[in-house]
Amino acid sequence: MGTVPFDRSVLKVNQVILMAGLIAGYAASFARPVASVALPVFALMMLHGAAVPPQSLPRVLYLRVLKPRGLVSPRVVVEDPAPHRFAQLVGGIFLAAGSLLALAGLYTAAWTLGWIVVALAFLNFAFDICVGCIMYAQLVRIGLLPLRRTAA
């Protein structure tokens, strides 16, 4: 995958949905532990988004509802979307692990993973610091991930 026009607003929508949903799920899980179902729900959203980006829920919501109504402005940049996809995959894996812990009744450990994802999503949303993307660059550097681009 090379550099392509890429709308960062899709990422922002994804991060807002993720943060709001996980925090709401966490708050609700005090009263009803079943609210921890938010963990697998958002794990699926993240993993699906990483596997099939054009069909990801935040992307569809952004393109069909938020953008046409002018609620979110496009922010198109030319870059490689692969690091962002990898970051989404990492977030999905964390939430999937959290789901398994919740299933085992380990709610504190499960929501600790959920809060790590919330914190990393906030860093990306507020400051454009994408920790998953940094991990991606490091994994490419040490040869664990294939080099997808060539020098200009």
Added chain:
Amino acid sequence: MLALAPLIAAALLVLAAVALRAGQERQRRHLLGRVVGRDVDGPAILFFSGEACTICHTAQRPALERLAPELDGRVAVREIDVAVEPSLAQRFKVMSLPTTVVLDGDGRARAVNAGFAPAPVLQRQLVEAGLL
């Protein structure tokens, strides 16, 4: 116990940040004074960046552009995308982006900055290394 989850998450992230900082300091100590850029022509600032590194584009690159007139052609600036040139990033043990390395004419590392390095800091490092 459930109420502790955000605090435990925050503590784990702080620990990760401390570990990263320690790694960066090891990288700095490992490189300083060593000849690691023999194949780089003349004094240079190596700027390790990546496409997804926003601060590289919004802060570090403009800082280097602001510094360019002071360099007056005596010190070259070379931007290296770690995904495109992983072997170079490996040799310089780059752990975070941006990273800047000041090399003297022999290819010896005279300063290493993990994270954003403002133009005045780079300029001071060049002066201290006798390159400006």
